[in-house]
Amino acid sequence: MKEFIVVPKYLWDGSAAAVAEHQAVLIRDGVVAKIGGKEQLTAEAPSAQLMENEDWLMLPAFVDAHDHGRGMSPVSFGAPDQALEMWLQDLNKLPAIPHYTACYYDGIRLASCGVGTVLHSHNPNDFSKIKDEMIATARGYKDAGVRSILCPLYLDQNKRIYYNRDQFIASLPEPLRTSFAAGIRDQIMTMDQYLELVEAIRDGLKEEIAQGWVEIQLHPNGGQWCSDGALLRMKEYALAHGMNIHLHLLETQYQAEYAQRTWGKSFIKHYQDIGFLGSWVSFAHAVWLDEEDLQLIAASGARLVTNPSSNLRLRSGTFNMRRAAQLGLHCGIGLDGCAFDDDQDYLREIRVAWLNNRHNGVDGNVPYLDVLKMATSGGASVAASQLSPGVIREGANADFVCVSLNKIFSPYTDPGLDPLAILVQRATRDSVELTFVNGVQTWEKSETFRNKEAQAEKQICDVIRQLRAADDGKRDNSVLLAHVHDFYAK
Template structure:
């Protein structure tokens, strides 16, 4: 029997429907026309938290470590063209069947933000993906919580301190930083891009900056995307800085609202999960990154019961370092299923997190973009044809089975290859740019190692 194409419009909620050629489905005709026997089409999932790494961290020698010890390795990120870096990152993601991503931009120089944001938006437009652009905002405690670089000075040699200290960030005033984000939003003309305030994390933001962001978001409706309580050290420090608890402080200043998404949340406590839920905040879980950077496992069982709406993100560090959101969905499904007879975190909630809540985080429409999957390859040995398609996908799906991608009816990928940009050529050019920066990186490598060692020593005393 020749397999027919199938439409899985509500994964985990309803089984797939056989496609008989009739145009009675709420799917663009261009999508239906691309379906072949054995294909399955479903709404494309959303990568709700990422950093747009064209050159991935391991490629410039940064191995997995505890978060704070790992961060200095970002000094080894090659100096490459912002447009090309984003183009490769977005194209790599689109080839997995994911056409929407939250990009937390990495630049800490507010004077370059406008130009770099324009380059990132241009790259998203050329690939054809939907984009949430979180513009970084920070002004507090670089390098070390609870005192900044001066806390590390006694732990560094005099030569290393002299070499490192010129790179201590000099932050622009609060009003200037917020105005820079507003200017990026005003310049953006791509309706598939949503510009957002991106306080990097409360540990790196002054109270004045956090309060100003809350006020600006309330006034203009702009969304906020922020890391929150990722590592155990952040929990320790923020509990010292905010005796009432950082989540309660954020609530007191009007920061918590349906316009806010927070990433990681590994150290959240039950009452904090409930408060985030009451305020309509979304939580983006990043299980691979949390494991790789030794932050722990997020309390998703609490979230499933009475916590905030959940989305899923890769954070630039998927389980196999391959930006495969399908594997990330599988990991969260297995990590948080529980040990009882009945699964706690079910397939319908996983797909709702990846599709609908992810779209909300990006301020994007849900269910208008579709991925075409080689479902026949996933079920070639199956003896029964009535196995729940959502369970098949959560057990076997990888980026290798993503055949096509349509965003708003526009074809972005066909037969596993992008139709909009030449990914291989862009990747080669980016690698050449990165390798041209090797002389500087070789000099910088020793300093990054010394800074990491000082940070490890500093926190080991806590």
Template sequence: MILEGRPLRFGEGCAACAPLRLTLRADRVAMAEPAGPEAAANILMPPFANAHDHARGIRPTALAAFDLPLEIWLATMTGAPVCDPWLVVAAALGRQALGGCGAIMVHYTRPQNPARLEEELRDVVRAARAVGVRVAIAVSMRDRNALGYAPDEVILARLPPETRALVETRLLTPPRPPAEQLRLADALAESCNDPLVTVQYGPYGLEWCSDALLSAIAERSATTGRRIHMHLLESRIQREYLDAEHPEGPVHHLDRLGLLSPRLSLAHCTLLRPDEMELLAERGVTVSVNTSSNLHLRNGIPPMAEMHRRGVPLATGLDGFTVDDDDDAFRELRLNALLHRGTSQDEGLPLDALFSAACAGGRQAVTGQPPAEPMAEGAPADIMLLDRAALAADLVLESPDAALVAQRATRGALRRMVVAGREVVRDGALTGLDLPALQAELDAQARHGAEGARNWREATAPLRKALRDFYAAGLHRCG
């Protein structure tokens, strides 16, 4: 396979990068040599890496779950229609591939049927193979606080009897012991023989995991070298709850449990304090910034530029809730560029640092592989080809390619995407799946379950009201 274009290398602007002709063999770049001037009509760059996602094939907006604070949104999403898990994951991965994502973190927190979790995790592997992207499966682990930021009985006590019975039956199942949860992740990792799929430990978050579970995960990660991915400090209410529970601060508490290391990536971190940023930087922990999701769920804007200044390794994620609800990583790049660029003459996040986070930082969080110079001989054959001619059609003065992509590119600019030497996207379509047909089948299944979802949402309205009242009264801060 041969690709030609102007290479976009972070930090160089690439306004004057000479076109390259890349020859790909197997899963590597076999040769990189000069190309003719006609190749300047294209841009070559690494694919984006979505460093935090949940593979939601049915998007929240389709379920009328939007414009809600995080804690109420989580309760609202409990009644989603049950669909074929392979369809759910394949649709999500396929849409993200079309949006430029060649590597994706799947934090598998909401199985369609918890009783067949092992089978569903293997469905994730099958879907990744069919689409052709690199995937990390963060096997979700939790053992407390299923309903909110308090012991379940505290929330249940605030519900009328009929709602309490429904919630107990559907949402409260005894958690598996920590050892069993670890065995599940280890067994999946040992049985998965796909070089594009890795398995990570996926503790849901400090709010939802006991110290015993988190300590066991930290110890097993240190023994096996397996990576860990989890949520942290996504919302103001989480910050208040965790500060009350851990007076030394949640980040320092995680450090005391042995979790902070270069093997850990954290999603969100919207409300980090300076000392916590410095500790994460010191420990080499990667933070996945999920800007669109944070805006949709009223969590604010993460301090991405400040984290960068303090040396925190950064990545970016889509979290299944992009700015236009279309899984377009190019639009997410632009939103991050605009929100984190600084104000007035105060410089914020440099553009090259944003590209590095969106591509290299995320890829390392997903694959665990250290960054390598992209598009060089011997490098992995993970490359996107963009239509530069369309992006630059009206340019009067030359602009750096990085700025051009950040200012204008959408998924429509993506002509080809290659992952591990396999062409995954060509001219707006997946090569391995008929995504429109797959999405249509998934949508039909979801609509078939619409009445049940509507009935559940109506029946559990008292739960959402109880949670609103509980947090409004500050009861989550009781520590």
């Protein structure tokens, strides 16, 4: 039996209205066994290792509720930030980094800023090898010390262009017209084949799933990319197997326009009409929602995930956080592989989410506790199995982070200010002292862990250089991008 006691200066359990002082946490075999005073817990477990530091603020490990495990930003490969519909056309410049390598490196960076769980929206290198890629993905994250919610993608329509695609293709000059059309294959697999794939992934990762390191979700890639028939089949399967569904939705104004042109109503109203909207589904981005959409989501129990840096970088818009908070929606925060400074710093992402909400002026404020709950219990609610608890409570898995008070209070802060407020305003990954997942230390600000990160960084860079020796990734997409721009602008 492995047990230890953490004694921070302040403890926030993820649900209370304020931090607690003079509280310690007894962790036994990866689970929070008891919360109480230091003397009480040391008397109860006299042989437990004592981890005590007056510099620590202890809180639940964060949940990165939507990401892609790219390992390296597209900017590194000549795919600069621009509107999503144009940016997607540039992703053919990216090298096919092995998923274990990318997710191991990403996982270490996530652990270094207090993340314990990541929802991974999978971009395949090879559609014929998705099962092997997903197993490698899960093991990369696990070896880095991060739980993963794995989402193997499915699409069956509208690849590359959402609406009037034939008209768009006809407008292209040759030889671009022929090459663009040849690259389109909407349905890579049937729905039967997709569900068989999901079962094969679950079987290949049954040990990791049983250990609480992995969950599998169904993943229609996005509303405009998946037919109603596919969505309803996924819902039927998900409900029968106790699974959740996760998809990109309403990231851009053009996606909102697609719904209006297709059904004469929004995606959310359409999904309500066909019976797809419910507590089994979560939507990433969710920027272009109107008041009725938000009311329907609140009534249905569906979850939302905001990706604030990504939405800024890809010119998508801003999430209506204030209204979502007023309605009590279950919301998480995801990095989307597009953190503000290409550094996967989740603590900075919390701040971007808090500041970049749609409302301005005197009524624009969102309580900082709301955004911290989004980063913890809100993100955790996206998982069907509650893979990570998102709170520190007795009986829950011991997923937590300790942040340095000296770092967030430096260079000066008045005594008596709420450390949670200062954390939201100032914290970065440099503030993180320790991260634990399942009671296992996955990060410490030490030479050992920094060397581990440096080695992972060297490994991924070496792999990229090898891939670039075979294909330098030089693609001149300028003519295509000009046509895509004009098509959506009109």
